Amino acid sequence: MTDEQTRGAVGAPEPADGVPRGAGTATGEAAGPPRGVVRDALGVGLATGAYGVSFGALAVAAGLSAGQAVALSALMFTGASQFALVGVLGAGGSALGAAATATLLGTRNGLYGLRLASLLRVRGPLRLLAAHLTIDESAAMALGRRDPGTARWAFWATGVAVFTFWNAATLAGALGADALGDPTALGLDVAAPAAFVALLLPLLRGRGDVGLALGAGALALVLTPLLPGGLPVLGVGAVALVVGLCLPGRRRPPRSEGSAR
Amino acid sequence: MTWLAVLLGALGCYLCKLAGGLLPESVLASPRVQRVTGALPVVLLAALVATQTVGDGRALVLDPRVAGVGAGLVAALLRAPFLLVVAVAAGTAALVRLLV
Structure with missing residues (x-):
């Protein structure tokens, strides 16, 4: 996987x-489900x-x-x-x-x-x-x-x-x-x-993901007093989207701010 | 209002599912797109946990929800099944409310 x-x-x-x-080795495609x-x-x-x-x-x-x-x-x-x-x-x-x-x-x-x-x-x-x-x-x-x-x-x-x-x-x-x-x-x-x-x-696989999650949670709490209900979560998602798409191709992103990659 | 959310959300999710089979492979196979679709669940779920544990409208409050979610986290770390995690969290919050 x-x-x-x-x-x-x-x-x-x-x-x-x-x-x-290994369950898929006996096919029997025409006869019915394997x-x-x-x-x-x-x-x-x-x-x-x-x-x-x-x-x-x-x-x-x-x-x-x-x-x-x-x-x-x-x-x-x-x-x-x-x-x-x-x-x-x-x-x-x-x-x-x-x-x-x-x-x-x-x-x-x-x-x-x-x-x-x-x-x-x-x-x-x-x-x-x-x-x-x-x-x-x-x-x-x-x-x-x-x-x-x-x-x-x-x-x-x-x-x-x-x-x-x-x-x-x-x-x-x-x-x-x-x-x-x-x-x-x-x-x-x-x-x-x-x-x-x-x-x-x-x-969560590895420290990078844990950092990402902690950063996202912290950013959501920072945004909570600033935005009406529901929008803080969406704002964090938007930051993740922008940062993730703008960072260069294959490099692992830095964990500064931790909000997104 | 709730129905609008239900129908719009369902449409959005369906279009995401459909897009995978229709968009050219180059779009979804790009490392950036894969990185973002991989990171979004982590980021959004963490933000949801944070806001729903201590958020109350635009205020941040510490109440029995923190104890409940904390207990749920411990259960999840101990690899308890999904339903048990939810039950432990709910039971803890209810108990703390009863005692405090």
């Missing part, structure tokens, strides 16, 4: 760990479902309706972006700020799409569907396979399984939280930042 793929696995309960690398692919897909779907319950509950605690929570899972369908959108809205951010933060977090899916394009070879309307299912889990399950036929099965089976479980779990979590009552008394207001911590830690 290359660097950008593994570190991009936000929102995935480390699905690649459960993939038996052995193990569907079982692995269901396993990842179930694990993601557990995580979807907390998303549904969190969304409702942040003030969304159950319908809005499920709409996010069905239409946005990329975990970290959904958590971010709900988090920014819950903190009183604007609709535009929340949508922009979610979109920036979703840019990594574009990288998966690029790498999957030559593998999946889909055309026409199917391509639009494949794009929707391009997430951490489906990309990790497909890109880990050597045989293209197995990779295709892994992509579609994982995408459909995660979509099904993720949406059902979101609904269950949202309805459950609706029944619970006061979110603050239950400490649910820290569920969102705790979820972000759980998503962030697996991405």
Whole structure:
């Protein structure tokens, strides 16, 4: 796995760990799914479902309706972006700020799409569907396979399984939280930042990343008194975007300010 | 207002997914673009953690949220599963609120 793929696995309960690398050797492309692919897909779907319950509950605690929570899972369908959108809205951010933060977090899916394009070879309307299912889990399950036929099965089976479980779990979590009552008394207001911590830690590989994260957090706090809700996070993302694109090509960026690269 | 955020955000995320298959490979394969898409999740998640732990509107406040997120961080460092991290954080914040 290359660097950008593994570190991009936000929102995935480390699905690649459960993939038996050798499972793709027996192809059977015409006859049906290769052995193990569907079982692995269901396993990842179930694990993601557990995580979807907390998303549904969190969304409702942040003030969304159950319908809005499920709409996010069905239409946005990329975990970290959904958590971010709900988090920014819950903190009183604007609709535009929340949508922009979610979109920036979703840019990594574009990288998966690029790498999957030559593998999946889909055309026409199917391509639009494949794009929707391009997430951490489906990309990790497909890109880990050597045989293209197995990779295709892994992509579609994982995408459909995660979509099904993720949406059902979101609904269950949202309805459950609706029944619970006061979110603050239950400490649910820290569920969102705790979820972000759980998503962030697996991405930190080495001191550079830790410095980057600390710098980004510090810059966000500096911007908090200066900007209305939601915009400090977006401002940090914008700094990262500009600095990262303007720094020269391959060199590792200096850690001064630590805000971006 | 919330629906606007839901629909705009969903559209933005979908276009990101679609772009990967449509843009010329040279754009997304460039080291700068890869560097930025790799760093953005780290940067944005860290900023979200910071603002939602001590931010309250435009003010910075230390309240039971800090204890809750701190406990969640410890759980995450001990490689607890996702749901446990969230539960530990929420439980700690609720407990501190009850006691203080």
